Amino acid sequence: MADQLTDDEVSVSDDLLVEVRALIGAEDKEGLTQLVDGLHESDVAEVISRLEPDERIEFVRLLGRDFDFTALTEVDEKVRLHILSELAPTDVADGLADLDSDDAVYILEDLPDEQSEAILAQLPFAMRHRLKRSLDFPEESAGRRMQTDFVAMPPFWTVGQVIDTLREEKDLPDHFTEIFVVDAAFRLLGTVKLDRLLRSLRPVKITEIMDEDPRTIQADEDQEEAARIFQRYDLLSAAVVDDSNRLVGILTIDDIVDIIEAEAEEDIRALAGAGDAELSDTPLYVARTRIPWLMINMMTAFLASGVIAIFDGTIQAMVALAVLMPVVTALGGNAGIQAMTVTVRALSQREITKRNVARVMARETIVALMNGTAVAVAVGIVAAIWFANIELGGVIACSIVFNIICAGFFGATLPMLLDRIGVDPAVASSVFLSTLTDVIGFFAFLGIASWWFGLG
């Protein structure tokens, strides 16, 4: 893992980029086409990302029909939208016509409605129809992510007939790992994996070798739920069916990988209130995605200030309290975030169910009690020595135990509560929790001190 910054093994070299720029500058269509021809779409995407905005447009224009639109599925959304906005709908339609349907949907779904309508209007009827059907499913559903190219065969065929058809048929998906067996109404009867097919003799009927009860995914199912089914059952691909169990598409694991990655990313960013900006975004855009949480935090921070203000007399009488305050709140905040992070992830992965809610809450509270006591004793001793005041050590220890227990309890409860009312638990975010632990911490510490020492 060392020295990652210098690791460019799977990246585009600087030399290549210089060459691309030179070819764009010279408007050398042929040279550029040749150069790009040998690159994987992910590498083309990296080239595009590293070009300046104007160069990107020139790059795509120069390549013309030789530009593989698949590369657009691998660049940041902003970059994609910018390039597409500069191209004519007919050119985009030409580019999309060569793509897998899931990639085409991925490119179309983020476009403004008029633009995507204009592009769809230029597509051949069959493709337009298929893409529209995908786009009709809800955002982030399995129907949006599915591919509509697949191999389906009738149940009365033999292995030999299937193999012969595969050998003769030109219009097959680029790559497939199983064959779907469907009835006349396109209802799914079963699936046959290619290795099974290859290992069977020609006269065998495919119904004999098919998996009759494959796991299917409803087209309107949330994509995260689909990802969970894939992970749980180690699927490589799964049939996507509509309400009447008719086969409408196929989800493959490479789409699922992207969904899992995106979901974890969402959790991490939401926990930090870090917005959804990408590396290619401008500072102004990034600032805008983050300012809401800072503003909310400002208000919640003033709430904590308000608590301290109640005890201003106490602090004036004993400045040591002001000095030690941050220790109480920092520890509460840290313990709370530990509990919250674990709970948010457990919720994300559906590890928390009605059955174990109480156990999770109890566990976090017990953990908080144990760790709170340990830390409180340590802090109490240091504080007592520092200010040569044993009572002060006792007061801070008590308030830390209390604050950390509350932090553990709320760190576990807050996300579950939000989840219960249908809000993404990750947005509970450090901001709310740390304010809560700040408020409780200040109240406990200054309150106990004020009462014990008879101040304020």
Place this chain on the structure above:
Amino acid sequence: MADQLTDDEVSVSDDLLVEVRALIGAEDKEGLTQLVDGLHESDVAEVISRLEPDERIEFVRLLGRDFDFTALTEVDEKVRLHILSELAPTDVADGLADLDSDDAVYILEDLPDEQSEAILAQLPFAMRHRLKRSLDFPEESAGRRMQTDFVAMPPFWTVGQVIDTLREEKDLPDHFTEIFVVDAAFRLLGTVKLDRLLRSLRPVKITEIMDEDPRTIQADEDQEEAARIFQRYDLLSAAVVDDSNRLVGILTIDDIVDIIEAEAEEDIRALAGAGDAELSDTPLYVARTRIPWLMINMMTAFLASGVIAIFDGTIQAMVALAVLMPVVTALGGNAGIQAMTVTVRALSQREITKRNVARVMARETIVALMNGTAVAVAVGIVAAIWFANIELGGVIACSIVFNIICAGFFGATLPMLLDRIGVDPAVASSVFLSTLTDVIGFFAFLGIASWWFGLG
């Protein structure tokens, strides 16, 4: 996404669990075997997880040879180790013999050395040899995760010969999606996807249809790097080769999915200092995994206290400063965590390279300047009105701008620095950063106030 807590769609029902418990209680081996037979290994794993520790052992013992050890790859590590510690090495060896080699390695690698040696000694020679070779590769390497069952064919064969061999050969992997073409020394020449094979005529030579330049993965490559190659090139499987380009195994995407998930999980937990405890762990164990960060945080929090202590005279002269302190540090902490989270994830995904380090740092600093100014103005106005003191508003605004700029800069720089020196950037963690922003915040606020108002 609403109401996830009641969603048990992909889970084991309570009734099933009651039934399992009854069968265990009655020592009804036959009944239990029948019941479990219809379950997917992931569901069996869930049953095991939800049983009490003693019941788990009974469950596995009762099933005997009918227990599918694959289920053990899906339970938490602690549960797995406990079950394995209660079984005789011969029984474990019997169970492992039926598994895919990658699953067997996964189960063996976490066991104490003597125990895994004892188990390996009971395995048939060929399997023992293969597992040992996998175990010889470094932890978390591709060689550890690879499967050693695959289909390899010589280059001079035709499609017809390959298909005939597949039909006759009994000892094939349960499932495969491609065939590897190797020379006499087992060096990889190319790969043939099954769909390509099926679509080719029998007399065609496999060298004509093979992909001659497949992406391969070095056996000692880090598993995260392997995952990145899979994602970048949308691979479903890849050949794993040793130093001499000899084919030693195959990595499939379902293993990769687990690696990606685990990596994201690691980042999230490290950022929060939340330890690696699982839902099945005892409170005592959980508490132990989290206490180190709390103790570190205690020390760093006293550092912040030390800064305040320098200015105790200032605070005594003007208690409003103590009241407002937390606003300065809360905002600095929040802005810092935003910058840090984004940077840690970008590093994880290798989006940050030598070329754009300076850009990332500059961007975060500019973002901090913009948002810092916006928030500072708002806080300044509120503080000025609250304490009817315009100068105090100015002082707090200045210190907030300064603190947030430092937070943005360090939030981006700290993880990159750690990455540079080979430390996981996620352990930069909220703890260090928030102490840094606390120290800077207190210093700036109290320092500027002390100088401006001539206090202390």
